[in-house]
Amino acid sequence: MSDSLLRVESLNCYFAGLRAVAELSFDVQPGEIKAVIGPNGAGKSTLFNMIAGVTRPTSGEIWFDGSRIDNLPTFRRARLGIARTFQNLQIFREMTVLENVMVGRHMQGQSSVMGALLYTPALRAENRAMTETALDLLARFELDTKAQVLAGDLSFGQMKVLELARALASKPRLLLLDEPAAGLPQAEAEHIGQIITALNRDGMTVLLVEHNMRMVMSLSHDILVLNNGLRIAEGDADHVRRHPDVLAAYLGDAEYA
Numbered sequence: 171m172s173d174s175l176l177r178v179e180s181l182n183c184y185f186a187g188l189r190a191v192a193e194l195s196f197d198v199q200p201g202e203i204k205a206v207i208g209p210n211g212a213g214k215s216t217l218f219n220m221i222a223g224v225t226r227p228t229s230g231e232i233w234f235d236g237s238r239i240d241n242l243p244t245f246r247r248a249r250l251g252i253a254r255t256f257q258n259l260q261i262f263r264e265m266t267v268l269e270n271v272m273v274g275r276h277m278q279g280q281s282s283v284m285g286a287l288l289y290t291p292a293l294r295a296e297n298r299a300m301t302e303t304a305l306d307l308l309a310r311f312e313l314d315t316k317a318q319v320l321a322g323d324l325s326f327g328q329m330k331v332l333e334l335a336r337a338l339a340s341k342p343r344l345l346l347l348d349e350p351a352a353g354l355p356q357a358e359a360e361h362i363g364q365i366i367t368a369l370n371r372d373g374m375t376v377l378l379v380e381h382n383m384r385m386v387m388s389l390s391h392d393i394l395v396l397n398n399g400l401r402i403a404e405g406d407a408d409h410v411r412r413h414p415d416v417l418a419a420y421l422g423d424a425e426y427a
């Protein structure tokens with residue numbers, strides 16, 4: 171569809187003959203929360219990495235807001251408005267919480283290299299504005315009281331929230347969330363789910379990979395199910411939950427109860 175924010179077309183990824191993603195096509199519409207699920211080894215991370223620009227597709231196309239992006243380096247995709255979080259947190263533990271968010275915010279900074287070297291008034295003003303925006307973000311996630319705390323001293327759940335805040339600091343249009351609930355007890359997973367839902371209500375488009383089925387089923391508008399690199403189902407929670415191929419793929423998987 172032409173009004174998609176993200177379009178994946180006939181995407182393939184082979185690793186030395188092993189098919190990780192095969193002939194995969196799908197759309198993400200602006201304003202939707204779409205989840206990608208599937209058993210271990212289904213190809214979810216490979217797909218995510220191809221969209222973020224970490225893994226090069228063997229063939230196929232990826233389009234973002236009308237532009238083809240599969241040949242662009244990661245930072246160009248980020249500048250176009252794609253932000254991501256990582257399954258294994260990538261927090262700077264020796265930096266403060268505020269500094270971690272500022273790192274994300276600097277992606278959008280406009281000052282020139284010369285301006286940065288001379289620390290011009292324009293850069294000072296930009297930095298001030300960035301700090302305020304970062305503090306606003308932290309307040310939104312109830313982390314403002316921790317702004318000056320070292321990120322490494324946060325609880326695991328707070329680090330997950332911080333990573334989300336940092337991704338948002340670049341003011342993305344598409345948020346790629348790689349297992350945002352991984353490693354969290356259900357109550358904290360629900361808190362993350364509420365944050366994602368609130369962001370989406372404010373207009374954020376989200377594509378997430380997640381094993382926590384309760385979270386996926388409760389917040390996704392659309393769910394894409396992969397198995398062995400292939401799409402086996404796509405649709406809303408009710409459709410996916412009842413799909414015979416999905417049930418067969420997850421047979422014996424305790425997480426999908």
Ligand SMILES: Nc1ncnc2c1ncn2[C@@H]1O[C@H](COP(=O)(O)OP(=O)(O)OP(=O)(O)O)[C@@H](O)[C@H]1O
Pocket residue numbers: 185188189190208209210211212213214215216217
């Ligand atoms: N860099 C790589 N080199 C070789 N094979 C890889 C590489 N990355 C992934 N694979 C293989 O591709 C297939 C898909 O893996 P992928 O990590 O994308 O699955 P996944 O759905 O994310 O699994 P999980 O839920 O366990 O994270 C697997 O068979 C995996 O072993």
